[in-house]
Amino acid sequence: MIKIKKSEFSEFIKNLQKNYSVFAPVTDGKATAFKKIKSADDINNKILNTKRSPKEIFFPQSEVLFQYTERGMEVPKREEKPFAIWGMRNCDTKSLLMLDNVFGEAHQMPKKDMYKDPYWKEKYDNCLVFNLACNEPLSTCFCNWFGGGPFDKTGSDIFVVETDDSYIFEAVSDKGKKFLKEFKTAEEISDKEIKKIEKLKETAESYLAEKQDVSSLFSKTKEIWDEPIWDEIAAKCVNCGACAFVCPTCHCFDVSDEGKGNKGKRIRLWDSCMFAIFTKEASGHNPRSQSTQRVRQRVMHKYNYFMDNYDEHLCTGCGRCVVVCPVNLDIREVIKKILDYKK
Amino acid sequence: MKNTYIPFQMKVKKIYTESPDRTLKTFDLSYINEEDKFDFLPGQFCEFSILGKGESPFGIASSPTEEDILKFTVNRTGSVTNEIHYLQEGDIVGIRGPLGNWYPVEKFKGQDVVIIGGGFAFTTLRSLLVYMLENRKDYGKITVIYGARNPDLFIYKDEIKEWEKRDDLTLHLTIDNPVKGWNKLTGFVPTVTKEVSFDPTSWCVVCGPPIMIKYTLPVLTEIGFPDEKIYTSLERRMKCGIGKCGRCNIGSKYICIDGPVFSYEEIKKIPEAL
Numbered sequence: 078m079i080k081i082k083k084s085e086f087s088e089f090i091k092n093l094q095k096n097y098s099v100f101a102p103v104t105d106g107k108a109t110a111f112k113k114i115k116s117a118d119d120i121n122n123k124i125l126n127t128k129r130s131p132k133e134i135f136f137p138q139s140e141v142l143f144q145y146t147e148r149g150m151e152v153p154k155r156e157e158k159p160f161a162i163w164g165m166r167n168c169d170t171k172s173l174l175m176l177d178n179v180f181g182e183a184h185q186m187p188k189k190d191m192y193k194d195p196y197w198k199e200k201y202d203n204c205l206v207f208n209l210a211c212n213e214p215l216s217t218c219f220c221n222w223f224g225g226g227p228f229d230k231t232g233s234d235i236f237v238v239e240t241d242d243s244y245i246f247e248a249v250s251d252k253g254k255k256f257l258k259e260f261k262t263a264e265e266i267s268d269k270e271i272k273k274i275e276k277l278k279e280t281a282e283s284y285l286a287e288k289q290d291v292s293s294l295f296s297k298t299k300e301i302w303d304e305p306i307w308d309e310i311a312a313k314c315v316n317c318g319a320c321a322f323v324c325p326t327c328h329c330f331d332v333s334d335e336g337k338g339n340k341g342k343r344i345r346l347w348d349s350c351m352f353a354i355f356t357k358e359a360s361g362h363n364p365r366s367q368s369t370q371r372v373r374q375r376v377m378h379k380y381n382y383f384m385d386n387y388d389e390h391l392c393t394g395c396g397r398c399v400v401v402c403p404v405n406l407d408i409r410e411v412i413k414k415i416l417d418y419k420k
Numbered sequence: 421m422k423n424t425y426i427p428f429q430m431k432v433k434k435i436y437t438e439s440p441d442r443t444l445k446t447f448d449l450s451y452i453n454e455e456d457k458f459d460f461l462p463g464q465f466c467e468f469s470i471l472g473k474g475e476s477p478f479g480i481a482s483s484p485t486e487e488d489i490l491k492f493t494v495n496r497t498g499s500v501t502n503e504i505h506y507l508q509e510g511d512i513v514g515i516r517g518p519l520g521n522w523y524p525v526e527k528f529k530g531q532d533v534v535i536i537g538g539g540f541a542f543t544t545l546r547s548l549l550v551y552m553l554e555n556r557k558d559y560g561k562i563t564v565i566y567g568a569r570n571p572d573l574f575i576y577k578d579e580i581k582e583w584e585k586r587d588d589l590t591l592h593l594t595i596d597n598p599v600k601g602w603n604k605l606t607g608f609v610p611t612v613t614k615e616v617s618f619d620p621t622s623w624c625v626v627c628g629p630p631i632m633i634k635y636t637l638p639v640l641t642e643i644g645f646p647d648e649k650i651y652t653s654l655e656r657r658m659k660c661g662i663g664k665c666g667r668c669n670i671g672s673k674y675i676c677i678d679g680p681v682f683s684y685e686e687i688k689k690i691p692e693a694l
Contacts, residue, residue: 142425145471150426192662195421302691329666332659336472358657359498385672
């Protein structure tokens with residue numbers, strides 16, 4: 078472990094920018110999001126959970142798949158520098174690992190290469206993630222339900238703890254180790270500081286609400302698939318899709334063309350299973366025309382279907398959906414209701 | 421890294437108007453570049469692109485034995501299919517594929533096969549039928565039940581005439597309601613399936629509109645076909661075709677990669693499949 082003084086932070090970011098395009102949490106009007114920064118001045122390290130999740134760095138809300146003219150099709154040129162993300166939190170870092178399962182390859186298929194998503198892979202494979210520990214988790218945080226925690230290091234390349242006057246760096250992945258090895262100006266940390274980190278961790282964990290045991294969530298969701306509980310859960314949902322848009326793990330998209338004559342582009346855009354049109358076919362047939370079916374789909378995908386394929390829940394407990402839901406449909410309450418449901 | 425989102429170009433070689441109301445047309449596409457040619461098996465699908473309008477998934481209607489073309493039959497119903505219907509011979513279109521899995525033709529070898537189809541969904545069934553007829557000695561008895569709302573709405577009418585002449589194929593054609601001059605079967609596909617007698621040791625492939633599939637599968641169970649020998653093809657509004665966009669997700673499966681072909685045994689385990 079090494080540390081840099083807060084007074085050296087600007088210099089650190091400046092150096093990082095030599096080899097990387099640096100993204101970090103910024104305040105953008107009333108909203109907060111991960112954006113490409115010009116300098117350390119843009120960064121707001123006080124933001125715990127950005128309103129929009131950092132999935133958009135790798136999987137933007139809209140992305141041009143290719144442009145076409147009468148001469149043919151062309152994929153837009155990508156940035157040459159790899160991405161470094163400063164200040165990601167554990168819930169988001171973990172979400173990227175989950176999304177990499179989806180966009181990386183279809184594990185069950187032969188000819189794996191054809192199932193890779195090149196747009197995701199090009200950005201994600203070379204990125205460097207600085208995961209910032211959460212010293213003061215929010216009341217909406219429930220990462221501890223899904224195996225995460227304010228000081229959990231899963232998925233980070235470099236794990237960072239903020240103290241009064243410094244940032245303490247710990248290399249987690251090989252990529253992170255390589256990066257820190259080349260770091261010459263930083264100081265080693267003392268035993269006293271290690272103790273300080275322990276203390277910060279304890280305090281942070283005490284901020285979190287009580288952990289819910291979700292070990293039976295997978296089997297329970299399967300059991301109740303046909304039960305009327307879904308009508309109850311979906312009753313107040315207005316199918317606005319806000320939960321899916323802020324969710325760091327939701328990844329459904331639409332593909333749409335914009336063009337006239339021989340010139341145009343094909344674009345992919347975030348979409349959501351909350352919308353009736355998501356599954357509506359040209360014939361008018363809609364296999365998921367009811368709101369209840371759509372709410373069930375989202376909950377089932379997160380807490381059952383994804384588990385079936387990848388052995389984990391498609392939720393990191395970031396709490397963004399709890400914050401944005403216009404009708405206060407709290408996913409934690411939904412989970413509790415499912416777990417408590419008696420047939 | 422291979423980019424499966426980029427279509428390759430094919431030329432519209434021949435267009436057939438299948439129905440007098442012009443809602444059904446078949447398009448034979450020819451490859452422009454030799455290296456785009458791909459191997460596939462009956463049951464697989466492609467994304468058919470009209471740049472500027474979008475793309476839609478269609479089952480491949482040609483057989484792998486028809487090497488120089490890809491055939492698609494398109495019902496004119498939405499914005500992309502409208503544009504496809506405006507195509508003229510010689511026009512260039514975009515294709516991505518082959519996508520998805522296929523009917524288990526290997527398992528069918530040496531066995532009797534029953535094909536049950538409805539309406540313009542006969543596309544991948546044509547692929548299967550032509551493939552089996554081209555390799556006729558590899559398969560046992562072949563029985564086909566094909567239903568349409570009325571006689572005009574059968575696709576591949578010229579080929580049906582040829583198939584009717586063959587003595588190595590039993591073909592049952594049915595329409596929903598009686599029409600003057602129609603001397604073949606009348607009645608919905610599930611009902612006709614119940615009436616036609618066949619050996620339940622055969623393999624069975626069903627493809628048609630969702631409502632037909634839903635009511636035909638239980639009839640097959642009633643006749644005595646085991647679930648693992650009944651196959652059907654599902655459809656959803658697939659966009660990416662490679663298991664990413666989530667539109668065709670049912671249960672833990674994605675129709676575009678785990679399907680579109682599923683056995684009845686698998687379907688019973690997938691919520692919302694039918």
